[in-house]
Amino acid sequence: MKPTIVVVGNGMVGYKFCEKLVARSNAYRIVVFGEEPRRAYDRVHLSEYFAGKSAEDLSMSSSSWYADNGIELHLSDPVQEINLEVKAIHSLSGKIINYDYLVLATGSGAFVPDIPGIEKQGVFVYRTIDDLDKIKEYAVNAKSGVVMGGGLLGLEAAKALIDLGINNADVVEFAPRLMPRQIDTAGSAMLQSKLSQLGLSIHLNKITSSIEGDGCVTGLRFNDDSLLETDMLVISAGIRPRDELARLAGLQVGTRGGIVVNEKMQTSDPAVFAIGECALYEGMIYGLVAPGYEMAEVVVSQLTANDKTFNGFDMSTKLKLIGVDVASFGDAFISEPDCRTLVFEDTHKGVYKRINISNDGKYLLGGILIGDAAAYNMLLQTVNNKIVLPPDPEDLILGARGAEQSGGAGVMNLPDEALICSCEAVSKGSICSAVNNGAVNLDALKKCTGAGTGCGGCVPMVKDLIAGTLKANGQYVKNVICEHFDYSRQELFDLIKVNKLKNYDLVLDHHGKGDGCEVCKPLVASILSSLWNDLIVKQDTIQDSNDRYLANIQKGGTYSVVPRIPGGEITPEKLIVIGQVAQKYNLYTKITGGQRIDMFGAHVNDLPDIWGELINAGFESGHAYGKSLRTVKSCVGSTWCRFGLHDSVSFAIEIEERYKGVRSPHKLKGGVSGCIRECAEAQGKDFGIIATEKGWNLYVCGNGGSKPQHAQLLAADIDSKTCIRYLDRFLMFYIKTADPLTRTATWLNKLDGGMAYLKNVIVNDSLGIGDQLEEEMQLLVDSFHCEWKEVVNNPELRKRFAHFVNAPHEKDPTVKLETMREQVKAAW
Amino acid sequence: MEVLEDVQWVLACYTDDVPENGGACVKHGSEQIAVYNFSRRGEWYATQNLCPHKQQMVLSRGMIGSAGEACEPKVACPFHKKTFSLLSGECLSGEDYQIKTYPVRVIDGKVYIGIV
Numbered sequence: 001m002k003p004t005i006v007v008v009g010n011g012m013v014g015y016k017f018c019e020k021l022v023a024r025s026n027a028y029r030i031v032v033f034g035e036e037p038r039r040a041y042d043r044v045h046l047s048e049y050f051a052g053k054s055a056e057d058l059s060m061s062s063s064s065w066y067a068d069n070g071i072e073l074h075l076s077d078p079v080q081e082i083n084l085e086v087k088a089i090h091s092l093s094g095k096i097i098n099y100d101y102l103v104l105a106t107g108s109g110a111f112v113p114d115i116p117g118i119e120k121q122g123v124f125v126y127r128t129i130d131d132l133d134k135i136k137e138y139a140v141n142a143k144s145g146v147v148m149g150g151g152l153l154g155l156e157a158a159k160a161l162i163d164l165g166i167n168n169a170d171v172v173e174f175a176p177r178l179m180p181r182q183i184d185t186a187g188s189a190m191l192q193s194k195l196s197q198l199g200l201s202i203h204l205n206k207i208t209s210s211i212e213g214d215g216c217v218t219g220l221r222f223n224d225d226s227l228l229e230t231d232m233l234v235i236s237a238g239i240r241p242r243d244e245l246a247r248l249a250g251l252q253v254g255t256r257g258g259i260v261v262n263e264k265m266q267t268s269d270p271a272v273f274a275i276g277e278c279a280l281y282e283g284m285i286y287g288l289v290a291p292g293y294e295m296a297e298v299v300v301s302q303l304t305a306n307d308k309t310f311n312g313f314d315m316s317t318k319l320k321l322i323g324v325d326v327a328s329f330g331d332a333f334i335s336e337p338d339c340r341t342l343v344f345e346d347t348h349k350g351v352y353k354r355i356n357i358s359n360d361g362k363y364l365l366g367g368i369l370i371g372d373a374a375a376y377n378m379l380l381q382t383v384n385n386k387i388v389l390p391p392d393p394e395d396l397i398l399g400a401r402g403a404e405q406s407g408g409a410g411v412m413n414l415p416d417e418a419l420i421c422s423c424e425a426v427s428k429g430s431i432c433s434a435v436n437n438g439a440v441n442l443d444a445l446k447k448c449t450g451a452g453t454g455c456g457g458c459v460p461m462v463k464d465l466i467a468g469t470l471k472a473n474g475q476y477v478k479n480v481i482c483e484h485f486d487y488s489r490q491e492l493f494d495l496i497k498v499n500k501l502k503n504y505d506l507v508l509d510h511h512g513k514g515d516g517c518e519v520c521k522p523l524v525a526s527i528l529s530s531l532w533n534d535l536i537v538k539q540d541t542i543q544d545s546n547d548r549y550l551a552n553i554q555k556g557g558t559y560s561v562v563p564r565i566p567g568g569e570i571t572p573e574k575l576i577v578i579g580q581v582a583q584k585y586n587l588y589t590k591i592t593g594g595q596r597i598d599m600f601g602a603h604v605n606d607l608p609d610i611w612g613e614l615i616n617a618g619f620e621s622g623h624a625y626g627k628s629l630r631t632v633k634s635c636v637g638s639t640w641c642r643f644g645l646h647d648s649v650s651f652a653i654e655i656e657e658r659y660k661g662v663r664s665p666h667k668l669k670g671g672v673s674g675c676i677r678e679c680a681e682a683q684g685k686d687f688g689i690i691a692t693e694k695g696w697n698l699y700v701c702g703n704g705g706s707k708p709q710h711a712q713l714l715a716a717d718i719d720s721k722t723c724i725r726y727l728d729r730f731l732m733f734y735i736k737t738a739d740p741l742t743r744t745a746t747w748l749n750k751l752d753g754g755m756a757y758l759k760n761v762i763v764n765d766s767l768g769i770g771d772q773l774e775e776e777m778q779l780l781v782d783s784f785h786c787e788w789k790e791v792v793n794n795p796e797l798r799k800r801f802a803h804f805v806n807a808p809h810e811k812d813p814t815v816k817l818e819t820m821r822e823q824v825k826a827a828w
Numbered sequence: 829m830e831v832l833e834d835v836q837w838v839l840a841c842y843t844d845d846v847p848e849n850g851g852a853c854v855k856h857g858s859e860q861i862a863v864y865n866f867s868r869r870g871e872w873y874a875t876q877n878l879c880p881h882k883q884q885m886v887l888s889r890g891m892i893g894s895a896g897e898a899c900e901p902k903v904a905c906p907f908h909k910k911t912f913s914l915l916s917g918e919c920l921s922g923e924d925y926q927i928k929t930y931p932v933r934v935i936d937g938k939v940y941i942g943i944v
């Protein structure tokens with residue numbers, strides 16, 4: 001029989017151990033016990049659970065992976081006892097398994113300080129999916145939240161509270177600075193000011209003496225007797241290795257916790273290994289995933305007759321998700337006279353960079369980056385590979401000059417052994433050879449090398465390496481529109497604007513080649529309307545089919561008709577007209593998900609007549625066919641609703657009227673809710689407005705669809721005028737810079753600097769283009785026209801709505817309809 | 829040697845019935861034919877109106893353009909953007925579809941389609 005390995009803990013490192021072992025050997029029977037109810041998941045990206053990822057999305061493996069690899073997996077069944085004498089474990093459900101080798105991968109738990117009142121309801125930790133479910137449920141009724149602990153995880157948790165809709169999030173830290181393990185005092189000050197822009201209040205030097213509240217937490221009392229009121233508390237005060245099992249079994253543990261291991265990851269019993277966050281190596285717990293993976297690698301190597309050993313690990317980190325770049329690398333704290341320190345600070349932009357250089361000026365030892373960490377990967381490589389510095393090392397951190405260093409050319413100069421992805425231990429050499437063997441995009445490369453699949457921090461560098469390698473082979477491809485235009489959308493937008501080109505043929509003659517296609521025609525059409533807002537039917541054949549016929553084509557070739565119903569408000573008289581029109585032209589009617597009414601099944605010939613009747617009754621085009629504003633959903637708001645704070649319907653109508661007809665890279669949707677109950681689902685929209693006691697909160701870049709994403713707060717408690725001003729700027733900035741067919745959420749995800757940058761541009765006007773954006777939007781608003789009105793009143797244009805040009809009154813005989821629930825439907 | 833076929837030239841419509849750089853549909857008995865006015869190149873084309881992908885009567889409402897170095901004229905179906913050569917009727921999106929093409933003649937503002 002095969003020797004048995006029992007793995008205790010199915011977390012990130014326990015899983016990685018199994019993955020590495022089965023890849024290299026089938027000589028063992030593997031039995032895994034996990035305390036949590038689900039398969040190992042990506043804890044590093046835990047916060048994305050709040051951003052809409054499901055537990056399954058975060059899972060490290062498919063549901064059949066363990067069975068496919070012959071691994072016995074027992075979930076919700078923690079190991080309770082180890083008997084080292086007879087080499088057996090006992091689990092909660094009563095299983096007893098004899099092992100030849102035991103691997104402890106029990107990870108760590110949140111450290112919860114012993115403060116009076118800590119047991120109250122509304123106090124949480126932030127470690128597992130179950131923890132997040134509880135926080136999410138409780139946050140529904142919470143207006144404010146506090147995170148105890150201003151370290152890496154604490155800041156991440158605080159950002160998550162904001163994303164959950166808690167407007168007042170506070171961070172309490174007992175040290176005099178944030179992230180005390182990673183950054184220095186000056187860096188902390190810069191970080192603090194950036195975080196306050198995100199809506200986080202930071203309290204330093206605060207020692208909590210008790211948690212107040214009667215049953216449920218209501219506040220934190222500090223030892224200076226001050227009180228911070230709150231509806232909930234998340235503790236993130238550090239981690240405590242889960243060594244209780246090992247301790248009970250008599251294995252050696254450290255005085256401050258952790259299972260003592262040697263360089264082979266063996267515990268005091270040579271048949272028992274410990275890896276990941278529960279292992280204590282040379283007095284140190286490695287609270288990051290990459291060293292845990294390295295430990296898993298060491299044990300696999302020991303078990304497969306190699307003898308790789310663990311020799312410590314680089315603890316450089318780059319903080320993700322928080323909306324502000326923060327990174328520290330190498331020896332961040334070494335200071336003069338042991339080195340030369342260079343600091344670059346720009347309080348206006350909120351950038352702080354510090355690098356520590358050896359006294360002979362040759363090597364980079366470490367550093368800290370706040371506000372702009374674009375150079376992180378390159379600087380880390382410079383430290384780790386002992387690359388000799390250029391004569392002017394300040395170039396490394398100086399704005400644009402620094403950024404260039406991190407570009408394609410820089411990475412290509414690294415030695416082949418340079419470790420690019422530390423989670424998966426992939427070197428530059430393996431990445432470049434994978435590219436040469438055909439893995440020319442990120443997805444393919446991830447699949448064959450694993451690079452970038454862990455924390456994701458190396459992805460920018462991996463992309464640079466792909467581009468760099470392709471370029472070296474002479475096959476570099478630029479992000480161009482299509483074969484007819486050698487430009488990105490943004491470049492073409494600027495060219496068309498500067499050269500004042502008004503139609504597609506001129507654009508093609510000046511900047512393109514060939515005769516165009518279905519990609520560049522609608523794209524140029526969209527740019528032309530965003531710039532000049534001319535009537536789109538004047539150039540109908542460059543429009544996508546829906547824009548060309550001002551209606552959405554349906555199965556079987558008929559069209560749908562969607563009049564605008566701003567804010568979802570409609571009079572009984574208008575409802576009757578819709579009913580009459582639908583009856584007359586035999587149309588199917590349905591209330592849409594966007595709070596208006598869609599009529600389906602119209603013959604192309606009937607469209608002008610149908611619209612004629614609708615326009616007579618006071619309707620306008622709903623632009624359901626265009627890449628343009630769809631609907632601004634509203635809730636009933638203060639005019640009727642007992643909770644309503646302001647008149648959300650009036651504001652939704654005002655906004656829908658303002659932006660209707662504006663063409664954009666993709667469709668735009670908005671919402672206005674009268675209070676935080678959010679019945680208009682505004683946070684799922686490209687822009688969402690929610691009434692507060694003091695005004696409105698403006699959220700941007702939300703999305704429904706297949707990858708739902710919550711909108712993020714752009715500005716809080718603003719008045720209606722400011723709200724519209726910010727919206728003008730935001731929408732115009734998006735229209736000018738987004739790639740074609742990119743919704744605002746995807747655009748933001750790709751935007752360098754993310755939400756913090758966007759906020760800076762829109763709210764702080766950091767690029768100085770605020771006025772210009774507002775003017776450009778005003779031009780579009782002022783030049784609005786209802787396209788259908790123009791067509792209905794123009795016989796020449798009406799003529800285009802015929803199915804047969806040689807028999808204009810005949811309808812398409814191939815259209816077939818059938819009946820379902822007393823209405824028509826396409827027979828298909 | 830020249831192959832002589834019995835081509836019948838049918839008056840389909842007038843030049844100003846078909847929008848510049850776009851298409852329109854003409855009825856020929858029970859057949860529907862898409863006619864394209866590729867005015868950028870001063871050329872006219874005609875194909876079947878039915879898109880073979882999901883059997884939709886819509887090719888005349890598609891966008892026209894060119895593909896490749898040789899500037900092969902093409903039409904893109906408005907439904908799922910499969911593209912077809914206006915010269916050979918071959919599907920250019922890598923699938924095995926084939927559409928019928930017809931010769932076109934324009935004389936004195938009249939558009940004739942050649943039916944075999």
Ligand code: SRM
Pocket residue numbers: 552553554560562590591592593594595596597598624630631667669684685702703704705706707743
């Ligand atoms: C009619 C309607 C469904 C309904 O019966 O309720 C609908 C119908 C279509 N949706 Fe939708 N969507 C409708 C509300 C929505 C909503 C809900 C909302 O707006 O609150 C969403 C999710 C919210 C969002 O967009 O973020 C939605 C997300 C989509 C998407 C995914 C977009 C994304 O970013 O992932 C598509 C695909 C696309 O645009 O590429 C889509 C595309 C479509 C298209 C255009 C598909 C197509 O190409 O034929 C459908 C044709 C509409 C037509 O012919 O009139 N529809 N669609 C709704 C029309 C609302 C309106 O009054 O204008």
Ligand SMILES: Cc1cc2nc3c(=O)[nH]c(=O)nc-3n(C[C@H](O)[C@H](O)[C@H](O)COP(=O)(O)OP(=O)(O)OC[C@H]3O[C@@H](n4cnc5c(N)ncnc54)[C@H](O)[C@@H]3O)c2cc1C
Pocket residue numbers: 008009010011012013014015033034035036043044045046047077078079080105106107108126127128153156242245275276277278286287288289290292320455
């Ligand atoms: C919110 C958050 C963000 C993070 N961000 C980063 C980051 O950006 N970069 C980074 O490198 N690291 C990050 N980390 C840390 C990283 O997640 C950990 O280093 C990693 O998960 C450690 O893996 P592990 O397997 O040792 O422990 P865990 O993933 O904690 O797994 C241990 C598992 O063992 C189970 N267990 C414990 N005792 C028993 C028992 N007796 N029987 C059975 N099962 C048991 C536990 O329930 C748990 O499921 C983050 C952590 C959190 C919580």
Ligand code: SF4
Pocket residue numbers: 635636637638641642643644645648673674675676677678679680
């Ligand atoms: S969001 Fe608030 S104000 Fe609006 S309808 Fe719902 S409960 Fe009423």
Ligand code: FES
Pocket residue numbers: 879880881882883884905906907908909910
């Ligand atoms: S029906 Fe024409 S491409 Fe699908």
